[in-house]
Amino acid sequence: MSNVLALIEVSPDGHVSTTAAMLLGAASRLGTPVAVVAAAPGSSAALGEALGALGAEQVYVAETAEVVTSLLAPQVAALALAFSALDPSAILVANSIDGRELAARVAARLKAGLLIDAVDVRSDGGAVVASHSVFGGAYNVDSAVEGGPVVVTVRQGAIEDRAEARSASVTTVPLDVDAAAFAVIDAIHPLPAASDRPDLRGATTVVSGGRGLQSKEKFVLVEQLADTLGAAVGASRAAVDAGFVPQTSQVGQTGVTVSPQLYIALGISGAIQHRAGMQTAKTIVAINKDADAPIFEIADFGIVGDVFTVVPQLIDAIGKRGSNS
Amino acid sequence: MKIVVLVKQVPDTWGERKLNIDTGWLDRTSSDAVIDEINERALEVALSYQDSNDAEVIALTVGPASAKDVLRKALAMGADSAIHIVDDQLAGADLILTARVIAAALTKADFDLVIAGNEATDGRGGVIPSLVAEYLGVRQATYLDSVTITSDSVSGERGTENGSMSVHATLPAIISVTEQSAEPRFPNFKGIMRAKKKPVVVWSLGDLGIDAASSADSGHSVVLSTRQRPARTAGTKIVDDGTAGVALADFLAAGHLI
Numbered sequence: 001m002s003n004v005l006a007l008i009e010v011s012p013d014g015h016v017s018t019t020a021a022m023l024l025g026a027a028s029r030l031g032t033p034v035a036v037v038a039a040a041p042g043s044s045a046a047l048g049e050a051l052g053a054l055g056a057e058q059v060y061v062a063e064t065a066e067v068v069t070s071l072l073a074p075q076v077a078a079l080a081l082a083f084s085a086l087d088p089s090a091i092l093v094a095n096s097i098d099g100r101e102l103a104a105r106v107a108a109r110l111k112a113g114l115l116i117d118a119v120d121v122r123s124d125g126g127a128v129v130a131s132h133s134v135f136g137g138a139y140n141v142d143s144a145v146e147g148g149p150v151v152v153t154v155r156q157g158a159i160e161d162r163a164e165a166r167s168a169s170v171t172t173v174p175l176d177v178d179a180a181a182f183a184v185i186d187a188i189h190p191l192p193a194a195s196d197r198p199d200l201r202g203a204t205t206v207v208s209g210g211r212g213l214q215s216k217e218k219f220v221l222v223e224q225l226a227d228t229l230g231a232a233v234g235a236s237r238a239a240v241d242a243g244f245v246p247q248t249s250q251v252g253q254t255g256v257t258v259s260p261q262l263y264i265a266l267g268i269s270g271a272i273q274h275r276a277g278m279q280t281a282k283t284i285v286a287i288n289k290d291a292d293a294p295i296f297e298i299a300d301f302g303i304v305g306d307v308f309t310v311v312p313q314l315i316d317a318i319g320k321r322g323s324n325s
Numbered sequence: 326m327k328i329v330v331l332v333k334q335v336p337d338t339w340g341e342r343k344l345n346i347d348t349g350w351l352d353r354t355s356s357d358a359v360i361d362e363i364n365e366r367a368l369e370v371a372l373s374y375q376d377s378n379d380a381e382v383i384a385l386t387v388g389p390a391s392a393k394d395v396l397r398k399a400l401a402m403g404a405d406s407a408i409h410i411v412d413d414q415l416a417g418a419d420l421i422l423t424a425r426v427i428a429a430a431l432t433k434a435d436f437d438l439v440i441a442g443n444e445a446t447d448g449r450g451g452v453i454p455s456l457v458a459e460y461l462g463v464r465q466a467t468y469l470d471s472v473t474i475t476s477d478s479v480s481g482e483r484g485t486e487n488g489s490m491s492v493h494a495t496l497p498a499i500i501s502v503t504e505q506s507a508e509p510r511f512p513n514f515k516g517i518m519r520a521k522k523k524p525v526v527v528w529s530l531g532d533l534g535i536d537a538a539s540s541a542d543s544g545h546s547v548v549l550s551t552r553q554r555p556a557r558t559a560g561t562k563i564v565d566d567g568t569a570g571v572a573l574a575d576f577l578a579a580g581h582l583i
C-alpha cells in the first residue's frame with residue numbers, strides 16, 4: 001500500500017489538533033497513514049506516541065524552532081520534504097484556516113491538484129475521490145485529480161472513521177525553512193482554555209442563539225441549554241456582530257458548517273445564509289416568536305414562542321426526565 | 326503605493342444557487358450575480374488607506390463578460406481603475422488555474438499590496454490568496470480580522486480556530502481579510518457617475534502568456550458527479566400555550582435525542 005500523508009497541526013504549545021484522529025482515520029482508508037508534523041525541536045518522541053495512538057504507522061517529524069515565528073512556512077516545508085522522501089499517493093490536510101492555506105501552498109509547489117473541503121474521501125481504482133457538500137448541502141459533488149499528485153482538505157468533524165492505535169515508527173528530520181515568502185508571527189494569543197463543551201465542528205448536538213437573545217448576558221440561556229444537552233454552542237452572524245459570542249461560534253455561509261444529529265435554533269430568523277451552515281442537520285428544532293420566521297420552513301419541530309419562557313421550561317423538563325429515569 | 330484588490334462575481338447568497346448537474350459548474354443563469362460581500366470589505370480596507378495616504382487602487386477580476394459589473398461597482402465605491410481577465414478557455418477553471426491566471430495578471434499589473442477576501446461565498450475555497458502567494462513567491466498575511474498598512478509593511482490580527490496571532494509582512498505582500506475587517510462604504514451618486522469614465526483594461530489568457538491546456542502539466546481537479554439533495558420540508562409547528570417546553574422535551578425523548 002502506498003503512503004498517504006496526513007499533515008497534523010500542532011499548537012505552539014505542543015498540543016495535537018483535534019482533527020488529527022479524523023485525518024489519520026481517513027488516511028488509513030486510502031493507504032498507509034503517515035503523520036507529518038512541523039514541530040519545535042525535541043518534540044518527536046511525544047508526538048510519535050500520541051499520533052501512533054491515533055493510528056499513524058509512521059510519524060514524520062520535521063523539527064524547527066520557526067514554528068512559532070513564521071506563518072505556515074514550517075508546515076509547507078515539512079510536507080514538501082515528506083513528499084519527496086515518502087512518495088505518497090495523496091496528502092490530507094484539515095480544512096481549518098491554517099490547513100487550507102498550507103495545503104494550497106503545497107499544492108502549488110508540488111504541481112498537485114487541490115480538492116477542498118471534502119466531507120468524505122475514498123479510493124476508487126487507486127484514485128482518490130473526494131465528496132463535497134456544496135451550497136449549504138444543496139448538492140453533493142464528487143471530484144478527483146488528474147495529471148498530478150493530489151492534495152485534499154477534509155472538513156473538520158466530517159469523517160468519523162478512526163484508525164487502530166499502533167506504535168508508530170518515528171522519523172525525525174531537521175527542517176530548513178525558507179521563510180522569505182511568508183509572514184512573520186509577532187505574537188500568539190491562544191483562546192482561553194477550552195471549556196468542557198464539545199467542538200462546534202463534529203458535535204452531535206448544537207444549540208445556537210441569534211439576535212433574539214438580546215444581549216451577551218442573556219445569551220447565557222443558550223449555554224445553559226447546551227450544557228444540559230452536552231451540546232456545542234453556535235450563533236447567527238447577527239449574534240456575533242452584536243458581540244454576544246466570538247466569531248468562531250458563527251454558523252452559516254461565512255461561518256462554520258455543521259451537520260449534527262440535533263440542531264436547536266433559538267431566536268434565529270433562519271436567513272438563507274444561516275441555513276447554509278446547518279440545514280443538513282438530522283433533526284432541526286426552532287424556537288422563535290415570529291410565526292413567519294423562515295427557520296420554520298426547515299424545522300422538524302417548531303415552537304412559536306418566547307425563548308425566555310420556553311427554554312427554561314425545557315431545561316427543567318429535561319432535568320425531571322433525567323432524575324426519573 | 327499600488328494596491329490591487331481581488332474581486333469576484335458570485336451568485337447572490339440571498340437567492341437559490343444552482344449547479345449544472347452535467348458539468349458540476351455554477352449555473353450562472355439561475356441567480357443574480359453580485360460582487361462578493363467580502364470583496365467589498367477588501368476594497369474598503371484599500372480605500373480607507375487611500376483616504377489618508379497616497380495610493381492607487383485597482384480592482385481585478387477573473388470571470389466571464391458579466392463580471393464587468395462587479396468592476397463597475399468597485400469603481401463606483403472608489404477604485405481608480407480595473408482589470409478584467411476574460412477568456413472562453415476559463416470556463417470551468419479550477420482553483421489552480423484561476424490562481425495561475427491571477428498571479429500572471431498581478432505580475433503584469435505590478436503591485437505593492439494585494440488585498441483579497443478570505444473566502445468566496447460560492448466556492449468557499451479560501452485558498453486563492455495562498456496559491457497566488459506561492460506562484461508569485463510573495464509573503465502572505467491572510468485571514469486578517471484587522472489590518473494596518475504602512476508604506477513598507479502590512480500587519481494585522483489573524484483569527485483561527487485556536488485563537489489569534491499578530492502577524493506582519495514587509496511589502497510586496499498579499500493579504501486576505503475576514504468579515505470582521507471593515508464595513509464597506511456605499512457608492513454615492515458622484516461615485517457612480519465617475520465610475521463610467523474610469524479605465525477598465527481587458528486581458529485574455531494570450532495577453533498573459535498562459536495556455537489553459539498547459540495546466541495539464543500539473544494536477545487539476547475534475548468533477549465526477551453532481552447530485553442535488555432533496556429540499557428540506559417543515560415538520561410540526563406549535564404555538565406555545567405555556568407547555569411548549571415540555572412538549573419539546575417529549576419530542577426529543579421520542580427521537581432518543583435526550
Ligand SMILES: Cc1cc2nc3c(=O)[nH]c(=O)nc-3n(C[C@H](O)[C@H](O)[C@H](O)COP(=O)(O)OP(=O)(O)OC[C@H]3O[C@@H](n4cnc5c(N)ncnc54)[C@H](O)[C@@H]3O)c2cc1C
Pocket residue numbers: 209210211212213235236237238239250251252253254255256266267268269270271272273274277287288289290293305306307308338362363446
Ligand atoms: C454574504 C453574507 C454572509 C452571511 N453569512 C452568515 C452566516 O454565516 N451566518 C448567519 O447566521 N448569517 C449570515 N449572514 C446574515 C444573515 O443574512 C442574517 O442577517 C442573520 O443570519 C440574521 O441573524 P438572526 O437570525 O440572529 O437575526 P434576525 O434576523 O434579526 O432574527 C432574530 C429572530 O429572533 C426572533 N426573536 C426575537 N426575540 C425573541 C424571543 N424573545 N424569543 C424567540 N424569538 C425571538 C425574531 O422573531 C427574529 O426572527 C450573512 C449575510 C450575507 C449577506
Ligand SMILES: Nc1ncnc2c1ncn2[C@@H]1O[C@H](COP(=O)(O)O)[C@@H](O)[C@H]1O
Pocket residue numbers: 330331332333361363364367385386387388423427440441442443444445446448449450451452453454
Ligand atoms: N475569479 C476571481 N477573480 C478575482 N479574485 C478572485 C477570484 N477567485 C477568488 N478571488 C479572490 O480570492 C478570495 C478567496 O477566494 P477563494 O479562495 O476562491 O475562496 C476572494 O475573496 C477574492 O478576493
